[in-house]
Amino acid sequence: MKEKQQFEVWRQDLEPAILSKVDEFHFLGYDRATAEEVWECVVYQLRKEKGFIHLHAFVNRILTLKPQTYMTWLTINSYKNPEDWFGEYES
Numbered sequence: 111m112k113e114k115q116q117f118e119v120w121r122q123d124l125e126p127a128i129l130s131k132v133d134e135f136h137f138l139g140y141d142r143a144t145a146e147e148v149w150e151c152v153v154y155q156l157r158k159e160k161g162f163i164h165l166h167a168f169v170n171r172i173l174t175l176k177p178q179t180y181m182t183w184l185t186i187n188s189y190k191n192p193e194d195w196f197g198e199y200e201s
Contacts (some may be wrong), residue, residue, distance in 0.1 A: 132144065152168070
């Protein structure tokens with residue numbers, strides 16, 4: 111039987127690595143990056159993996175997340191979940 115990943119169990123333990131990545135993105139000029147978005151981006155990538163992901167591999171994925179990958183994920187999500195960006199400016 112295949113073991114199911116439970117990434118949410120590790121969320122609190124991985125918070126320092128996530129915050130480190132957010133700080134790195136802010137330093138590089140991506141000021142709108144949030145811990146929640148970085149978490150969701152990494153989890154989205156890891157859900158595609160077929161094998162079981164160990165904690166150290168998860169940390170590695172967080173710390174090696176590239177801004178390009180993050181921005182691509184944000185762009186794809188913005189198309190999947192369109193929001194009314196200009197609704198507040200309508201008459």
